Amino acid sequence: MENHHYDVIVVGSGIGGLTAAVDLASHGKKVTVLEQHYMFGGACTTYTRKGGFKFDAGVESISGLGKQGPVRHFLQRHGMMENITWLKNTYEFRYDDEIFEIPHKYEEWRDRLIVQYPHEAYGIKQFFTTCKAAYEEKYTVFAPDRVIPRIPKTKGEMMEYPAKNPNYFRWMRSTWGEFLQAFIQDSVLIQNLSMLTGYVGDLGLKTPTSTMLSIMGYFIEGGYRPQGGSGILADQLVKKLRSYGSEARINTHADSIMIEENQVKGVRTNKGDFFAPVVISNTDPRVTYEKLIGLDCLSAAYQEKVRQLEPSMSLISWSAALQTPFITERLISHKFSKPVEFPANGLTVDGIAYHSAARLDESLAPNGCGTVVIMFKASPSASYYQQMGEQQYLQRKQEIDMKCREFLAAIDPIAEKSILFSEVATPKTVERYMKTYEGSIYSTKMDKENGFPSLQSPIGGLYLAGAGVGEGPGIEAVVITGATVAELIRSNEFTCI
Numbered sequence: 016m017e018n019h020h021y022d023v024i025v026v027g028s029g030i031g032g033l034t035a036a037v038d039l040a041s042h043g044k045k046v047t048v049l050e051q052h053y054m055f056g057g058a059c060t061t062y063t064r065k066g067g068f069k070f071d072a073g074v075e076s077i078s079g080l081g082k083q084g085p086v087r088h089f090l091q092r093h094g095m096m097e098n099i100t101w102l103k104n105t106y107e108f109r110y111d112d113e114i115f116e117i118p119h120k121y122e123e124w125r126d127r128l129i130v131q132y133p134h135e136a137y138g139i140k141q142f143f144t145t146c147k148a149a150y151e152e153k154y155t156v157f158a159p160d161r162v163i164p165r166i167p168k169t170k171g172e173m174m175e176y177p178a179k180n181p182n183y184f185r186w187m188r189s190t191w192g193e194f195l196q197a198f199i200q201d202s203v204l205i206q207n208l209s210m211l212t213g214y215v216g217d218l219g220l221k222t223p224t225s226t227m228l229s230i231m232g233y234f235i236e237g238g239y240r241p242q243g244g245s246g247i248l249a250d251q252l253v254k255k256l257r258s259y260g261s262e263a264r265i266n267t268h269a270d271s272i273m274i275e276e277n278q279v280k281g282v283r284t285n286k287g288d289f290f291a292p293v294v295i296s297n298t299d300p301r302v303t304y305e306k307l308i309g310l311d312c313l314s315a316a317y318q319e320k321v322r323q324l325e326p327s328m329s330l331i332s333w334s335a336a337l338q339t340p341f342i343t344e345r346l347i348s349h350k351f352s353k354p355v356e357f358p359a360n361g362l363t364v365d366g367i368a369y370h371s372a373a374r375l376d377e378s379l380a381p382n383g384c385g386t387v388v389i390m391f392k393a394s395p396s397a398s399y400y401q402q403m404g405e406q407q408y409l410q411r412k413q414e415i416d417m418k419c420r421e422f423l424a425a426i427d428p429i430a431e432k433s434i435l436f437s438e439v440a441t442p443k444t445v446e447r448y449m450k451t452y453e454g455s456i457y458s459t460k461m462d463k464e465n466g467f468p469s470l471q472s473p474i475g476g477l478y479l480a481g482a483g484v485g486e487g488p489g490i491e492a493v494v495i496t497g498a499t500v501a502e503l504i505r506s507n508e509f510t511c512i
C-alpha cells in the first residue's frame with residue numbers, strides 16, 4: 016500500500032503551484048502535486064487534436080525572461096533555462112483596417128509611431144523614455160538573480176527608494192490611462208499602447224501602471240513561447256520536481272482539504288487521502304475557501320470577505336485546424352470602431368485577439384498545415400452556459416463558430432477555405448478544465464489595497480498560490496507568487512512528518 020504522507024501537498028499544477036513545489040522539493044521537502052486534469056500546467060498546457068494539431072489552452076507569450084526577469088532567474092536556478100527553446104513573438108495592433116506592426120526593438124517602435132503620429136512626436140518620445148526607465152527601476156528589486164522582489168525594508172532603504180527610482184516612484188500609484196494621458200492625447204494611439212491590458216484583466220486604462228510596466232516588458236525585452244507549446248514549461252517543472260525526489264499526479268481531484276482544530280491535516284481526493292501538515296492550494300481562492308475548506312471553518316468576518324470575492328474576466332476562444340499555414344505569425348490585437356453583436360449569446364464584441372502558434376512553431380501542426388485561434392472577452396458566466404440544455408448550448412457555440420469563420424474570412428480568406436475542423440471554448444469550458452469560479456481565466460479578483468486574499472490563510476498550514484493571490488495573473492506573476500509562498504513556508508519552519 017502506498018505511503019501518502021508528505022511534507023507539503025500542492026492542490027493544482029498551475030505554474031504557481033509547480034513553482035512552489037519545485038522550490039520546496041529543491042530544499043529537501045517531500046512534496047506531492049495533485050492535479051485533477053489529465054495534463055499538468057493549468058492555463059499553461061498544450062493539447063493535441065486529431066491529425067496531430069496542437070493548441071495552447073491559454074498562454075501564448077511569456078514575460079519575465081529578460082536579464083533581470085524573475086522567470087529567467089527561477090529557471091536558471093534550477094538548470095531549466097537551456098532545456099527550453101524560446102521563440103520570440105511579434106505583436107501587431109489593428110484598429111479597423113489600420114495596421115501597426117510592433118518591431119522587436121522598443122526604440123524602433125517609438126520611431127515608427129513618431130512617423131505615424133507626427134503631431135504627438137514630443138509626447139511619444141517622453142512616454143517611451145519614462146516608461147523604459149520606470150520599467151528598469153521596477154526590476155532592480157530582482158537584481159542580480161532574485162525571483163522574489165527585494166522590497167526596501169530598513170528606514171534608510173525606504174528613504175533612498177524615491178531618489179534611486181524616480182520614474183517608477185512617480186508613476187507606480189497611477190492608472191495606465193493617467194500615465195499615458197500625461198504624454199499622449201490621440202485615442203487610437205492610446206489604445207495601441209494599451210493593447211495588452213487584457214493580459215491582466217478587464218480594467219483597460221484603469222489597470223495600475225505598476226502592473227502594466229511588467230506588461231510593457233513584452234515590448235522592451237520580448238515575449239516568448241516555448242518551442243513545442245506552452246505546456247513544455249509545465250512539463251519541465253514536473254520533470255525537475257521528480258528529479259528532486261518529489262512527485263506529481265494527474266487525474267487526482269481534491270474533493271476537500273482536511274482540517275482538525277484549525278490545522279491542515281491533508282487532502283481528500285478521488286484517489287484516496289493524502290496527508291501533510293502543509294497544503295498549498297493553487298486553485299481559485301473563492302473555490303478553495305467555499306468548496307475545499309467550507310466556509311464554516313472561517314470566522315464570520317472572513318466568510319464575508321470570501322463571499323465578496325468576484326471572478327475576473329473570462330473569454331470565448333475559437334480554435335481551428337487549417338490545411339494551409341495561417342497568413343502571419345504575429346499576435347494580433349484588433350479593435351473595432353463598430354462592435355459586432357452575437358445576439359444568441361447576448362454578447363457585444365468590440366475587439367478580438369488572434370494568432371497562429373503553428374505559424375511561428377511548425378512543430379505544432381502537421382507538415383504544410385496550420386492553426387489559428389481567435390479570442391474575445393466574455394463575462395465569467397460558466398453557470399449561464401451550464402444551466403442550458405445540450406441543444407441550446409450547441410446553438411450558442413454554432414453562432415460563435417459562424418462569426419469566427421466570418422472574422423477569419425476577412426483576415427485570411429485562404430485559411431478560411433482550408434478549415435479542417437474548429438472548436439469553441441466558453442466560460443463553461445474554462446470552468447471544466449481550470450475549476451475557477453464561474454470560469455474566470457484569471458481566478459478571483461484581488462483586493463490589492465487590503466491584501467486579500469493573502470498567501471497565508473487563517474488555517475494553520477494552509478497557503479494559497481496562483482493568479483488569485485500575490486502578484487496576480489500571468490506566468491511571470493505566478494512564478495513570483497509561487498516562489499514567495501515557498502519561502503514563506505520555509506521561514507515558518509513546519510514540522511516534517
Ligand SMILES: Cc1cc2nc3c(=O)[nH]c(=O)nc-3n(C[C@H](O)[C@H](O)[C@H](O)COP(=O)(O)OP(=O)(O)OC[C@H]3O[C@@H](n4cnc5c(N)ncnc54)[C@H](O)[C@@H]3O)c2cc1C
Pocket residue numbers: 026027028029030031032049050051052055056057058059072073074075076077078214267268269270297298299330448449450456457458480481482483487488489490491493
Ligand atoms: C486563455 C488564457 C490566455 C492566457 N495568456 C497568457 C499569456 O499569453 N501569457 C501569460 O503570462 N499568461 C497568460 N495567461 C494567464 C496565465 O496563464 C495564468 O495566470 C497562470 O497560468 C495561472 O497559473 P496558476 O498557478 O494560478 O494556476 P492555473 O493555471 O489556474 O492552474 C490551476 C490548476 O489547479 C487545478 N485544480 C483546480 N481545482 C483542483 C482540484 N480540486 N483538485 C486538483 N486540481 C485542481 C486545475 O486543473 C489547474 O490545472 C492566460 C490565461 C488564460 C486562461
